[in-house]
Amino acid sequence: MSRYCLLALLLLALPVHGEPTSTSREALGEAFFFDPDLSLNRTQSCATCHSPVAGFVDPRDHATAGRAVSLGDDGHSLGVRNTPTLGYAAQVPPFQRKEDGEYAGGLFLDGRAESLQAQASGPLMSPVEMAMPDEEAVLARLREKPHYTASLAALFGEAALEDPVKAVEAVTESLAAYQESPLFNAYDSKYDRSLRGEYQMTDEEELGRILFFSQQFTNCNRCHQIQRMPGQREEVFSNFEYHNIGSPTNPIIRDPDNPDEPYTDPGLADNPRVDDAAGQRGKFRVPTLRNVAVTGPYLHNGVFEELRTVVLFYDKFNNPNRKINPETGEPWGEPEVAENLSLEDLEHGPGLDDRRVDALVAFMKTLTDRRFEPLLEAD
Numbered sequence: 001m002s003r004y005c006l007l008a009l010l011l012l013a014l015p016v017h018g019e020p021t022s023t024s025r026e027a028l029g030e031a032f033f034f035d036p037d038l039s040l041n042r043t044q045s046c047a048t049c050h051s052p053v054a055g056f057v058d059p060r061d062h063a064t065a066g067r068a069v070s071l072g073d074d075g076h077s078l079g080v081r082n083t084p085t086l087g088y089a090a091q092v093p094p095f096q097r098k099e100d101g102e103y104a105g106g107l108f109l110d111g112r113a114e115s116l117q118a119q120a121s122g123p124l125m126s127p128v129e130m131a132m133p134d135e136e137a138v139l140a141r142l143r144e145k146p147h148y149t150a151s152l153a154a155l156f157g158e159a160a161l162e163d164p165v166k167a168v169e170a171v172t173e174s175l176a177a178y179q180e181s182p183l184f185n186a187y188d189s190k191y192d193r194s195l196r197g198e199y200q201m202t203d204e205e206e207l208g209r210i211l212f213f214s215q216q217f218t219n220c221n222r223c224h225q226i227q228r229m230p231g232q233r234e235e236v237f238s239n240f241e242y243h244n245i246g247s248p249t250n251p252i253i254r255d256p257d258n259p260d261e262p263y264t265d266p267g268l269a270d271n272p273r274v275d276d277a278a279g280q281r282g283k284f285r286v287p288t289l290r291n292v293a294v295t296g297p298y299l300h301n302g303v304f305e306e307l308r309t310v311v312l313f314y315d316k317f318n319n320p321n322r323k324i325n326p327e328t329g330e331p332w333g334e335p336e337v338a339e340n341l342s343l344e345d346l347e348h349g350p351g352l353d354d355r356r357v358d359a360l361v362a363f364m365k366t367l368t369d370r371r372f373e374p375l376l377e378a379d
Helices: 003-012 025-033 116-124 135-143 146-156 164-179 190-195 203-213 307-315 354-365 370-378
Strands: 258-262
Touching: 025 146, 025 164, 116 164, 135 146, 135 164, 146 164, 203 354, 307 354
Parallel strands: none
Antiparallel strands: none
């Protein structure tokens, strides 16, 4: 084939404005992930609140809410939950009720999304996030870009350009494929490298590792133990269950129905598949600890800024000397939801001295993906 024929074929593969047709759902999902035109005011993409350079959380600092919650596409609406990382979200199993009657799995902090695809569709049409009014509006935005129309037709068929529901399904399937890629599931932290003999833990990190996995000296393993689910490639440090750990109220987050009052989050009770809502109030899915050192603020409402504060908060259940929140200089706040506390897990184990607290923090820093390690130095 002459170079002129080859050039002609390459030109035919390019849309009018020069962007190539995506050849895989993952590649198309990447394009969607970074595209602010898929929001009502064209100001917000998935990457805005799940930045790939910030551990897939929202790095923005808002005047009224800090980083506790995310600002919407309209420039003033705020969410009521701290934006969770999308790192390793592909490893979360479907929502289920286990044999012991407890719930596990599901995307979002209350498990209401059954799959990555369902999770990806939520922000698109949420009025406080990307705020697209309906599927027809999403399809109209897709039709604006020749490389989207060419890619959707090639990967999903012409129906994806004619049926608004199928168009949104194509968008969310592509976003899910992108989130299943190694970018989100790297498994290359110091911890992983140590298991492969490529990194030697420091003495402090090794002490933290021993404490973390000990069933005698800490309670970390009760929820973040090595417990691989079917099909899970590697450990993500979560049993995916739901617990109320007594998180204090974050006064920054206001009740949307009563802005004069702080918000009380019902947690798992908001999941429509739960048939005993009263018994699930205040419970949230145990998060992955991968990249935990660079994905603050912490807990469902972003009430704590520092990872060490979280460890001290857990320690207060077993250590009478942990009475003061170091970030406020005041006693720990009362639980946002006082019922359904997981005291059996929280009160398991002895109290920790400062050396062991620091060692646990050091170990959790080793769970940081290699690409995010510079963020640790920035702190």
